[in-house]
Amino acid sequence: MRMSERGLLLVVSGPSGSGKTTVLTRLMQDRDDVFFSVSSTTRTPRPGERDGTDYNFVCAEKFEEELDAGHFLEWAEFAGNLYGTPAAPVLEAINLGKVVILDIEVRGALQVKEKYPDAVLIYLWTGSFEELERRLRRRGTEREEVLRRRLEIAMEEYKAIGEYKYKVLNYEVEEACRALNSIIVAERCLIK
């Protein structure tokens, strides 16, 4: 009698220090319908990283072949390495009614939105740049110039927030998770 649930693509961005990894890990523990996408990359595996789980490790030729064939939902270069999100497994999971979560930065998110307009863009946010700075300092693992650079990137990225649909404040992990779960429920109730 019950219709199967609608598949969704959530694209979650947020500055370094927003607590995104913690929140998304918790969300994945809470739900049994979440599909986390495995990115492809040309960089060499670090010790302990497994091919197909942490990343699909591919050579540059293979990556560019996939890129030219339009097989990536989004891609980017960081520190001379290429990273991309393969489209096929994502679209397949959506069709199966899964909640696909992509944890990517703003430029990647905008690429996804262009390729897949139904994508739901969510920005995880600390409430203010002052609070972001406090959290980065609390971590205490970064030199001043690295911290400054992270804040600059955050300010730059924040300008694109108008392209996002939702802003989730992460004052507290439980509450941020509750907001993400609420967004999933609400999006599934949307009349399209």
Next chain:
Amino acid sequence: MRMSERGLLLVVSGPSGSGKTTVLTRLMQDRDDVFFSVSSTTRTPRPGERDGTDYNFVCAEKFEEELDAGHFLEWAEFAGNLYGTPAAPVLEAINLGKVVILDIEVRGALQVKEKYPDAVLIYLWTGSFEELERRLRRRGTEREEVLRRRLEIAMEEYKAIGEYKYKVLNYEVEEACRALNSIIVAERCLIK
């Protein structure tokens, strides 16, 4: 530190038999930020009804004066009596960050949307007309022709569902309430 919550106007419609009253009563019990609007009407009070609580009971002249002055978010005539939703208390409650809930039928909902485009229109639904008929029969309080008429009205109203933003399936009161609560959280996270 925490920003105050954003006020919302939820307009909830649903056919007779959808369980709307039960769901909205439960929602009101669950939340302390809900504001239920009191309608104005020209009909005479029934025994036990209190002026200002169940309705604002007004004479036809007073009602028409308010109507002409544009003081109603929506209005309608039923069985020769006029009913209207006063705009001022609703807008005031929204400004105070409350969740205002209007329990009105489809035509009224569309009037509200025209006057206040930020209104969030939600249709409470049984999943199918067959299920709606089953529920109406289970109540067993109505003659066949009244039941037929209710189903006809439901089918007619359902044509306007494209004007609604959300459809909440009411298979189970708790779950429907959870969906409404999720919609409230998600709407407050929307970037506008």
